[in-house]
Amino acid sequence: MTTAHWKWEGVSSNIAGHEAGTHGKKDLINNFCQAVPSNEGRCTQCHIGIGWKDKSFDFGNPKNIDCLACHDQTGTYKKGATTAGAPDPTWT
Numbered sequence: 001m002t003t004a005h006w007k008w009e010g011v012s013s014n015i016a017g018h019e020a021g022t023h024g025k026k027d028l029i030n031n032f033c034q035a036v037p038s039n040e041g042r043c044t045q046c047h048i049g050i051g052w053k054d055k056s057f058d059f060g061n062p063k064n065i066d067c068l069a070c071h072d073q074t075g076t077y078k079k080g081a082t083t084a085g086a087p088d089p090t091w092t
Contacts, residue, residue: 001062006048044085053084 004010009024044052048069051057058064066085068077080088 001060001065006065007059045079045081045083047085050085 001007004024007024009022012018012021012023015023044050046069048066049057050064050066052064066079066087068087069079069085076091078088078091080086083089
C-alpha cells in the first residue's frame with residue numbers, strides 16, 4: 001500500500017513544470033481521466049480499487065485492493081460495469 005502502483009503517484013522527473021516532488025493521478029490531468037470526480041465508480045472498472053465510488057474511499061484499507069485486476073492468470077477475471085470496482089457478479 002506504499003507503492004506508486006497503489007498510490008498512483010511518484011517522484012516526477014519528465015513532466016514540464018513538475019520536475020520535482022511527488023505527483024500523480026490525484027493532482028495531474030491526463031487525457032483519459034479528465035472527469036474522475038463525476039465518474040469514479042466507472043473508473044474502478046479497470047483500476048485496482050474496490051468500492052471507490054466517491055471521495056469517501058478508504059485508501060488505507062487493504063481490503064480495497066483488487067490484485068486480480070492486473071494479476072489474474074486465468075484470463076477469465078472481470079470487473080462489473082457499475083460496481084465501483086467490485087468483481088462482476090457473474091464471474092466465478
